[in-house]
Amino acid sequence: MQVVRGRLARRTVGFTESVIREMTRLCAQRGGINLAQGFPDFSAPAEIKEAAKRAIDADVNQYAITWGAPSLRRALAASYGDLYGMAVDPETMLTVTCGATEAMISTLLAIVDPGDEVVVLEPFYENYGPDAAICGAVPVYVPLRPPEDAFDPDELRRAFGPKTKAIIVNTPNNPTGRVLTSAELEVIADLCREHDAVAITDEIYEHIRYDGEHIPIATLPGMAERTVTISGASKTFSVTGWRVGWIVAPAELTGGIRKVHDFVTVGAPAPLQEAIAAALAMGPAYREKLAREYRARRDLLHGALTEAGFAPRLPEGAYYVLCDISRFGFDDDTAFAHWLVREVGVAGVPGSSFYSRRELGKHLIRFTFCKTEGLLREAGERLRRTEELVRSTR
Ligand code: GLN
Numbered sequence: 001m002q003v004v005r006g007r008l009a010r011r012t013v014g015f016t017e018s019v020i021r022e023m024t025r026l027c028a029q030r031g032g033i034n035l036a037q038g039f040p041d042f043s044a045p046a047e048i049k050e051a052a053k054r055a056i057d058a059d060v061n062q063y064a065i066t067w068g069a070p071s072l073r074r075a076l077a078a079s080y081g082d083l084y085g086m087a088v089d090p091e092t093m094l095t096v097t098c099g100a101t102e103a104m105i106s107t108l109l110a111i112v113d114p115g116d117e118v119v120v121l122e123p124f125y126e127n128y129g130p131d132a133a134i135c136g137a138v139p140v141y142v143p144l145r146p147p148e149d150a151f152d153p154d155e156l157r158r159a160f161g162p163k164t165k166a167i168i169v170n171t172p173n174n175p176t177g178r179v180l181t182s183a184e185l186e187v188i189a190d191l192c193r194e195h196d197a198v199a200i201t202d203e204i205y206e207h208i209r210y211d212g213e214h215i216p217i218a219t220l221p222g223m224a225e226r227t228v229t230i231s232g233a234s235k236t237f238s239v240t241g242w243r244v245g246w247i248v249a250p251a252e253l254t255g256g257i258r259k260v261h262d263f264v265t266v267g268a269p270a271p272l273q274e275a276i277a278a279a280l281a282m283g284p285a286y287r288e289k290l291a292r293e294y295r296a297r298r299d300l301l302h303g304a305l306t307e308a309g310f311a312p313r314l315p316e317g318a319y320y321v322l323c324d325i326s327r328f329g330f331d332d333d334t335a336f337a338h339w340l341v342r343e344v345g346v347a348g349v350p351g352s353s354f355y356s357r358r359e360l361g362k363h364l365i366r367f368t369f370c371k372t373e374g375l376l377r378e379a380g381e382r383l384r385r386t387e388e389l390v391r392s393t394r
Contacts, residue, residue, distance in 0.1 A: 015130040019353035023337065027347035033379045035301075035367040036347040038174070038319060040238040042372050045286070048237055051278035055271035064270040066262040067254075068096025068246070072277040076246055079280050084216050086224070092251040095258050098268050100204045100232040100245040105131050106264060107200055107228050107247060108166075110256035112137045116165035118200075121151055123322075123354035123361060125174045125202065138163070141356045149176040149313070153187045160191045166198040167191070169217055172205040175322050175354050175366040177315020179212040189220040192227075198253070199223065203231045204245075205318040207287045210295050212316050218248065225250050228257070233276045235319070236290065238370075242272045294319060294369075297376060301369040304380025309387055310365075319370040322351065326363050328390050333362045340365070343389050346379050 023036035043049075067073075073090035080086040088094060097103040104127065112118060114136025120128055122141040132139040140159045142151050160167075169188060171180040180188075192199050199217045206214045218227035232245030245268070247257055261267075298314075302321055305312040311324035330336035333350035341347045351364025369376060 011134055011136075014133050018126060019334075020126060020349050023341070023347045023349055026338065027341050030341050030345065030347075032341045032345040032347050033371075033375060033382065034347050035369070035371065035379055036349045038235075038368040038370055039240040040370045041375060042238065044238045045279070045282070047282060048239070048275050048279040052271055052275035055274035060271045060274050062270065064096070064267050064273055066267045067258045068094060068268070069270060069273040069277065072096055072244075072246075072273040072280075075277040075280040076248075080248060084219050086216065086218060086229075086248070088248050089251070093248055093254050095247040095249070095254055095261055096268050096273055097232075097245045097247060097261055098265050099234060099243040100202060100230050101127060102243075102261070102265060103230040103232065103245045103247045104128070104168075104200070104202060105134060106257055106260045107230065107249075107253075108132070108135045108137060109260045109264075111198060111200075111228075111253060112165050115163070117161065117163040118165060119156070119159050119167035119197075120356075121168070121170070121173075122356060123175055123351070123364075124168070125170060126353050128168055129356070137165070139356065140164070143360075144173070144176060144178060147313075149173070149178045150184065156187060157191060160195045160197065162195075164195050164197045166200050168200050168202065170202040172209060172214070172315075172317025174202075174205065174318050175320050175349070175351075177313060177318050177320060177322065179209060179214065179316040181212065182215055185215055185217050185220060189217060189223050193222050197226070199227045201227065201229050203229060204235050206231055207236045207290055208294050208319055209291055209317040210298060210315070214317070228253060233279065235370075236287070237276065237279050239272075242269065242276075244268050244272050244276050297369040297371065297373070300373065300376045301367060301380065304376070304383055305367065308380070308383040310383070312367075320366050320368050322364055322366050323348075324363055325351075325365050328386065329394075331362070333364060337365055339393075340386070343393050344386055345382050 027034040073094045077088040077090040080088045112135045118137045142159045229248040234240040312321045337350040348365040348367045351361030352358040355361040
């Protein structure tokens with residue numbers, strides 16, 4: 001008998017649609033306030049929009065060099081040197097990608113063989129699960145334990161073994177808002193050195209911080225040779241739709257990563273790479289203003305959520321607040337998030353989408369505060385009615 005095979009490959013079966021983007025769609029249908037997907041509703045800086053227009057007018061409209069426009073790679077190398085003292089050779093150690101999202105999957109495809117283990121701190125940004133599945137990697141989850149959302153060093157040690165190829169290090173962290181301390185990074189670095197594992201970072205929120213210092217793990221002793229540092233323009237310059245990210249890695253790893261990147265994407269948008277090269281020259285005053293404005297947004301939403309009974313965690317970095325929803329009496333976070341967008345008119349992301357097993361996050365919801373003050377105030381007003389609406393509609 002002929003075996004009828006499904007049309008879809010097995011690798012697609014394990015993952016669902018992105019819950020974050022699903023919530024955005026639901027919110028649009030309901031006309032709610034979207035505090036689900038983390039994209040700013042305010043303008044990108046005029047300087048960078050002008051630079052993009054200039055590049056298009058100057059006909060920078062064809063493919064850039066596959067691993068990145070020389071101007072952007074030079075600007076990035078200088079910036080990593082100035083900010084963190086990292087010695088980055090723009091010719092051999094940098095790859096410009098279509099966002100940090102592509103950077104992560106291209107890196108994993110380049111360094112992980114099917115069956116290799118990749119350590120992931122949990123809760124984690126929802127893409128890492130499907131990323132691992134696409135590569136055939138076996139994710140090994142280690143909890144960030146509340147209330148501090150810190151990992152237990154012994155537990156992390158037990159997660160490393162002969163099959164460990166890499167660990168994903170996301171700081172400032174989405175969704176918890178944790179900024180890992182140098183002591184925590186030391187523990188991770190020790191294990192990487194001991195097990196000859198690679199640290200793959202996601203530092204996309206590096207300049208959105210309220211407390212603590214951002215330390216790229218690549219700057220720790222012996223780590224430059226075993227770290228893939230990922231970041232991008234989306235969050236720092238409020239241009240999530242431009243899809244410009246980058247990877248700093250030792251030349252040997254960069255060689256492999258560039259091949260994957262080339263065959264999957266050919267390259268990131270050429271004129272926008274020129275604009276980001278110009279944006280990097282805006283320097284510390286721009287970054288300080290960015291962090292200051294985000295702090296005001298954080299305090300506004302955090303205050304409103306506290307008043308509304310959401311038990312929010314105060315983030316040290318990134319632009320999300322993770323909240324405990326236990327007191328509202330729902331036993332499922334997805335049911336709560338759907339109810340909230342329908343009845344209260346505010347969208348958040350159900351906590352379970354940041355965990356390997358749904359039950360671990362079913363008492364949580366994540367809201368983003370990368371929105372204008374007016375919108376956050378309006379969201380706060382609506383959220384304040386949650387308790388009352390729970391009582392009257394259920
Ligand atoms: N990084 C953003 C978030 O976590 C958006 C990502 C996405 O669209 N999945 O909300």
